Amino acid sequence: MKIVTANEFKLDREVDYGTPEQNEAVRTIIAAVRSEGDGALRRLSKEFDGVDLQELRVSEAEIEAAYDHVDAEFIEALRQAAANIRAFHEKQKRVSWMDLQDNGSLLGQIIRPLQRVGLYVPGGKAAYPSSVLMNAIPALVAGVPEIVMVTPPATAGEEGINPHILVAAAEAGVREIYRVGGAQAVAALAYGTESIRAADKIVGPGNIYVALAKRAVFGVVDIDMIAGPTDIVVLADEAADPEFIAADLLAQAEHDELSPAILVTPSRTLAQQVRSEVERQLSLLPRKAIAAVSVAEKGAIVVVADLDEGIRVVNAIAPEHTELLVADPFAVLPRIENAGAIFLGAYSPEPVGDYFAGPNHVLPTNGTARFSSPLNVDDFIKKSSVISYSKEALLANGRQIMTLARNEGLEGHARAIEVRLQKEGK
Template sequence: MRIMPASKFSLKREVEYGSPEQNESVRRIIEEVRRDGDAALRRFAQQFDGVRVDELRVTKEEIEAAYNEVDEEFLSAIRAAAVNIRKFHEKQMRSSWMDLQADGTILGQVIRPLRRVGLYVPGGKAAYPSSVLMNAIPAQVAGVPEIVMVTPPATAGAVGINPHILVAAAEAGVGEIYRVGGAQAVAALAYGTESIRAADKIVGPGNIYVALAKRYVFGAVDIDSIAGPSEIVVLADDSADPAYVAADLLSQAEHDEMASAILITTSEPLAEAVRAEVERQLNELPRREIAARSIRDYGAILTVSDLEEGIDAVNRLAPEHLEIIVREPFQYLSRIENAGAIFLGPYSSEPVGDYFAGPNHVLPTNGTARFSSPLNVDDFIKKSSVIYYSKEALLRDGGQIISLARHEGLDAHARAIQIRLEKEGNTRG
């Protein structure tokens, strides 16, 4: 890994907009699904997945059979994780409210869940049961009555779905599942087909074609985000264990060749020890080629004169994951302005949050932690303002409303108030 002063480092990674060919391919797929519905979904399943799909919907029997294909250790872990995730997100719940004022006016806000949410889940090698929980449970906690999941076949040439994905979905309360993936699945969720009714929002990760499809349909349907490669920044002083730091950096590097793993430290000896430890641990990883490419292209060790300079660097990078491994980590928490998830202390390794603790692991990437948040219950609700204006309030405030409307050149707005003032004002007393 490169070692350099933090002041000389910038993470340059262009936002992935796809090639013209990829964008055109996505556009064509979406338009074909809009036109041909289920027939297009089956056609693309044959073309991209090498499978003939007669029945798009996964049956209850398939879901039940999946439980026989996973071991008890996995089942116990996924159930415990689901409990933690649910408890955490239940604390995010909001309530509708009404404010009754002295003149009889009532102002308020009504909160309702979205009616139907679509969850995209990658299949094959990129199958992540934990992401099923992280996307489905907040929606369920929010009160979304219909959660539908789409996921491609587990392997080319077979119509079966990864059993761990099916079990995770069942444990999260998702019973409507379809064996369809790629941009065509996003199109089905956005516009609907004969078998799959359209959703109000699409969430969940996917490859570049899924990301481009989500961006294409945004507006017809809401989406969570366009996620970029994973990121981790570790802020550490000389108290940090280099083996822990190296392991945590590699935990993100193994995701993707474009993932970034960065150490910011006040300690030159720690910097050298972590660099050596990363090289040693790389050789033990099954995904070492991916991790090595990530470390080479997007990894770095940044040295700073003190933790204050280190915090400034953190806020500039706005990482998806931030670990603070220093003597008094809580002392610096209030200074962190930009980070998706903050892990404090040597035992709060990033995978604790990825899988089990309860906070959501769907986090802002590409520096968007400057203005966005982890996936949460608010992503699955909508708010309506409530306005009940009393006669007394309108007679009092009507002149000011008319003034504002006329200054904007909207005479009909002004007249809508004026007509009431003229009629109701004459009836007073």
């Protein structure tokens, strides 16, 4: 793991827009689903997942049977996690409001849940039950009445869905599940087919084809942010435990060869300790092949002059996950401007947030914490403005409105006011 100064450190980030071939493939898939519906879903599932789908929808019986294939310890932990996630997101709920004006007018803002949300869940090795909870629960807390999940079969050539995914869905409260994945599933959620009605928004992670499909249908439906590689920055001082830090960096690095895991510290001693400790722990890690690449190519230990410079480095990176392993993390917290989630102190390693504590693990990656937020209840609501002007208010302000409309050359706008003033003899 390289040790560098703040000046030497540079994190290259590019948004993956896919190759022209990938984009063309996605356009073709979307067009096929739009024109052929379920037929295209079956044909593409055969082509990409090697499976002849009978029923697209996962039956209640299959969902119930999934419980026989997961152990009790998993279910218990999942239920506690779901309860924590629910409790945290309940605090994000908002209410509609109306404001009575002095002139008898009412202005307000109505908050409503979206009607139907589509949740994409990857299959294969990247099938994460925790992601099912993290994506579904905020929507349910928002009051979304229809949540529909799409996910490809777990194993090439077979219809079955990963039972842990089905149990997580059932525990969250999702019962409408289709065994289809890839760009074709995104297209189905955006445009609808005979079997799968269109949704208003699509959330959830996926491979490059899923990401490109989401980008392509953005505007027809809403989408969540397009995720880049996951990252972590640990800001630590000399008192921090190098063993903890190394473990936390590796927990990030094991995700993906492109995942940056970065330590920022004013202590050169700690930097060297962590470097040794990363090497030691890495050699014992089942996913060491992946983690070794990300540590070597994307990881870094940035030795800074002091904590102030360290905070500047953190804010410039805008990490998805930020750990504050410093003597007084609450003194540093107000100065962290860009971060998806902030973990304070020695007993808040990032996996606490990934799985359990309650805040969402769907976080802004790739530096987008500069402008975006953890997935939250607001992502599943819509607002409507309400304007009820009184006659008194329109008579008092009508001329000013007409002045502004005429200045913009929109005489029709002015006349919509004028016709009312005239009727009142003004």
